[in-house]
Amino acid sequence: MRNPMAKKATGLLQKALATAQKKGASAGRLSLHHSQSIGCLFENGRLKKADTEQRVSVSVELVVDGREGRSSCNSLEDLDEVVERALSLAKAGSAVHFDAYPPPAALTPVKTHSQRTAALSRQSMIESSQKIVDAIRKYDPELFIEAGAGRQESEGVLVTSGGVCHRAEHSAWQLDAWVQRTEGTDMLFSDFGRSWKDLNEFYDPDVIIEHILEDLRNARQVAPAPTGPATALLSPDMLATLLAPAQMGINGRYVAKGDSPLRGRLGERILDPCFTIVDDPHLDYCNGAGQISDDGIPTRKMAIVDGGVLKTFLYDLDSAAMAAAEPTGHNNCSPHSIDVAPGRRPSEELLASIGDGIYIKQLMGFGQSNIINGDFSSNVALGYRIRNGEIVGRVKNTMVAGNVYELLKDKVHLSSDKDPVRRMPYAVLEGIQVSAAEQK
Amino acid sequence: MKDRLSQALSKSKADYTEIRFERDDSSAIAYWGEEIENVSSHKHSGGIVRACTKGGWGLATFDSLDDLAHSVAEACECAALVGREKTQLAETPVVDEVRPAKLVRDFRGVSFDEKLDLVTRYNDIVLHTDPAIETSHVWYADSFRTVHFASSRGSYFCEERPRVVLYYVAVARDGALVQRATDGVASAVSYDAAVGAEQRVAETARRAAALLKAPACQGGSTTVVLDQELAGVFAHEAFGHLSEADHLYENPKMRELMHLGREMGGKQLDIIDHGAMPGMIGTQAFDDEGMPTGKTYLVKEGVLVGHLHSLETAAKMGGRPTGNARAISRAYEPIVRMTNTYIENGDLSFDELLAGVDDGIYACGSMGGETMMEMFTFSARYGYRIRGGKVGELVRDVVLTGNVFETLRAIDGFGDDLQIMQLPGGCGKGGQSPLPVTFGSPHLRIRDVVIGGK
Numbered sequence: 059m060r061n062p063m064a065k066k067a068t069g070l071l072q073k074a075l076a077t078a079q080k081k082g083a084s085a086g087r088l089s090l091h092h093s094q095s096i097g098c099l100f101e102n103g104r105l106k107k108a109d110t111e112q113r114v115s116v117s118v119e120l121v122v123d124g125r126e127g128r129s130s131c132n133s134l135e136d137l138d139e140v141v142e143r144a145l146s147l148a149k150a151g152s153a154v155h156f157d158a159y160p161p162p163a164a165l166t167p168v169k170t171h172s173q174r175t176a177a178l179s180r181q182s183m184i185e186s187s188q189k190i191v192d193a194i195r196k197y198d199p200e201l202f203i204e205a206g207a208g209r210q211e212s213e214g215v216l217v218t219s220g221g222v223c224h225r226a227e228h229s230a231w232q233l234d235a236w237v238q239r240t241e242g243t244d245m246l247f248s249d250f251g252r253s254w255k256d257l258n259e260f261y262d263p264d265v266i267i268e269h270i271l272e273d274l275r276n277a278r279q280v281a282p283a284p285t286g287p288a289t290a291l292l293s294p295d296m297l298a299t300l301l302a303p304a305q306m307g308i309n310g311r312y313v314a315k316g317d318s319p320l321r322g323r324l325g326e327r328i329l330d331p332c333f334t335i336v337d338d339p340h341l342d343y344c345n346g347a348g349q350i351s352d353d354g355i356p357t358r359k360m361a362i363v364d365g366g367v368l369k370t371f372l373y374d375l376d377s378a379a380m381a382a383a384e385p386t387g388h389n390n391c392s393p394h395s396i397d398v399a400p401g402r403r404p405s406e407e408l409l410a411s412i413g414d415g416i417y418i419k420q421l422m423g424f425g426q427s428n429i430i431n432g433d434f435s436s437n438v439a440l441g442y443r444i445r446n447g448e449i450v451g452r453v454k455n456t457m458v459a460g461n462v463y464e465l466l467k468d469k470v471h472l473s474s475d476k477d478p479v480r481r482m483p484y485a486v487l488e489g490i491q492v493s494a495a496e497q498k
Numbered sequence: 499m500k501d502r503l504s505q506a507l508s509k510s511k512a513d514y515t516e517i518r519f520e521r522d523d524s525s526a527i528a529y530w531g532e533e534i535e536n537v538s539s540h541k542h543s544g545g546i547v548r549a550c551t552k553g554g555w556g557l558a559t560f561d562s563l564d565d566l567a568h569s570v571a572e573a574c575e576c577a578a579l580v581g582r583e584k585t586q587l588a589e590t591p592v593v594d595e596v597r598p599a600k601l602v603r604d605f606r607g608v609s610f611d612e613k614l615d616l617v618t619r620y621n622d623i624v625l626h627t628d629p630a631i632e633t634s635h636v637w638y639a640d641s642f643r644t645v646h647f648a649s650s651r652g653s654y655f656c657e658e659r660p661r662v663v664l665y666y667v668a669v670a671r672d673g674a675l676v677q678r679a680t681d682g683v684a685s686a687v688s689y690d691a692a693v694g695a696e697q698r699v700a701e702t703a704r705r706a707a708a709l710l711k712a713p714a715c716q717g718g719s720t721t722v723v724l725d726q727e728l729a730g731v732f733a734h735e736a737f738g739h740l741s742e743a744d745h746l747y748e749n750p751k752m753r754e755l756m757h758l759g760r761e762m763g764g765k766q767l768d769i770i771d772h773g774a775m776p777g778m779i780g781t782q783a784f785d786d787e788g789m790p791t792g793k794t795y796l797v798k799e800g801v802l803v804g805h806l807h808s809l810e811t812a813a814k815m816g817g818r819p820t821g822n823a824r825a826i827s828r829a830y831e832p833i834v835r836m837t838n839t840y841i842e843n844g845d846l847s848f849d850e851l852l853a854g855v856d857d858g859i860y861a862c863g864s865m866g867g868e869t870m871m872e873m874f875t876f877s878a879r880y881g882y883r884i885r886g887g888k889v890g891e892l893v894r895d896v897v898l899t900g901n902v903f904e905t906l907r908a909i910d911g912f913g914d915d916l917q918i919m920q921l922p923g924g925c926g927k928g929g930q931s932p933l934p935v936t937f938g939s940p941h942l943r944i945r946d947v948v949i950g951g952k
Binding site: 098101102104105106107108109110111112113114125126127128129130131132133136139140143144147148150151152153180200202238240241242243244245247315316317319422423425426427428430431433435436437439454455457458459491493494 | 531536539554556559562577611614675676752865870875877949
């Protein structure tokens, strides 16, 4: 990295914490995050933009007399001022429910920074993006194509009044493409992308190309949507979307505050028995990999759902204290890196097993409903009709609705093949409500 | 600052270069249920350099002005790497202005205790108005953003952009059924916009409780009457994004689809974007390329007559720059965005609109919307069944979708009661969210809108 600052920041943050404690803070955590990235973007199939970004953020949270004030800035030169702000705000701040930040504990080794990612050149990224553009343009020269890549390095420092002083380095790359086909007023959008921390075999333009081309091939014709309750095949991305309400439901703060519909249901079967869901931040280089939470608590691999049964909620330090539970090392009570165990049959077989249904790849407006309850009613942004086990065309002007807890409770099948980056399989479920406008 | 930016620009070798440096000071108070959830204050500064050489763009962000020279060099290097054609940017007037904010009541002069009392009072109202209310979310935030801009064309401006936001949510529960009701307000001119909302807060709480007993809206195609807020969101999502020229200028088929002169709807349909409307949260004196903002007709008497432009899209499409290049913060480049977007008034009263509906839905308020150009979707906060031209029972879970082109033509009734909404939240595009915008409309009646549901 150019001008790394973690070493200098560590001393400054520790000094600032000590000053805050002398001025009455009983607990505190201070952190710095510094990132640098480069990228490129192709627009309409032509190299259009290259960028260099750098960002610094400094965060201060201080507890005075059981109340917390927060302040942030993006320069270490403002550190003293934000400490004063946090101290002042704490007088009327949010009540904290824990007594102290925990002392340092043993951390599980996990790799988060890759030299080969750091060495990924802009020229390589341009070549990868160009390859994607050329392949898609060869399929259909009239498509509007965007493609791009980026890589990032970051360093972070965390200092807490519990005695934690932790430095970490991360790297990441992204490679993605977005395509629009326009015929009169008919528009088709397809996109696919990947990211990871290590420049491994996942960095593969051919995979991006194939996902997009598959969408384009499947969408050559328009087919009427089924209506009423239907069988749906979900792509890995779509399954992740439908699991989002459950992620809110296991959020320890929502549980402690009484908002979660899963409160009081540990040990109950909430999903189909085919679901075993793990939060695993210890897979080297995965998105979300990390050793320690923002509270200074070691992360761990945890079973969230086992055979459909809810095993745990996710807690940060404060929400754990509210709930009289053990903190689980989760920032904002959210998972680090969800991994859904595969099923028994490959996705091709699952598709072939559907006599009449819908294959949903993307929804529009999913989060606009009463989502924490699991209710949704969304437009099918990209979906296909399935008849006799085959995709027969794209559906349009179609909405799907339901409750994710009801839909994922029974009669769900997961594929044996998974998206290795998203760590999700395909899924088939029954009973999603489909409504469609008349085709004109 | 002007001299510092100008000096940095003088080192640029690009065809065109601009620097935007911003300072932003903000604070927030939030309740969740009985307890304060968050009290925070933030101070940030930094900016972005954009350079264009032979039509290719280079960007470099920085946090410290000490990095300015390096960032100019980086941006120029990036632009030189990608440029292969000719730089095409529309001409702009050279500006040299300082625009301080004009605040009726400056929130920086309001004590923290007064703000806390206000939020606490509203939170108490949410929690205690109805026994069915289980919890609350009440959130107050303010920010004071100072934007310095300079370009290689010799332009400079400094503009202050303040904002106050109040947002409240009532959550009601009956067994496993949970319903939320939301409302709020935003202002660029006065802290007092957040004051005196007690009645609206109480109404919101009562509505959450009432929604528990309301049936879910039935799915299918129906006639809808939209209130001004939801109709405004419709204008924004269903049409506004299609008028943003950066969706069009490099896409020949989209340019053909959205060509000027295309019939978009009936003769009563006028849609306007106005970036210079006094006192609105979507208003700026200058956009983030230094272009003065103004009023742009997008649709006039049903015909597409304008697009929203940046300097590049205007040059490439032969249009005039409209002052719609906006960036949400110091860390982002400007892209084409809406400002204050509305459908112009019609001539029917609300009762006259309803009279034309035998069986339909009156959809009110907005919980968000989204578009994929051809299709749009948005959620109402709540709705009512319309039966025989009269507003009937309350319904919940009103989510609407439609084809943009068909739905604009399906508007067959324009109310005479235009309102422009200044609400919390904002518009999302290209990872820049939420950008402050307003949207507005009179009541509208639209045929054949698809509603999701069972």
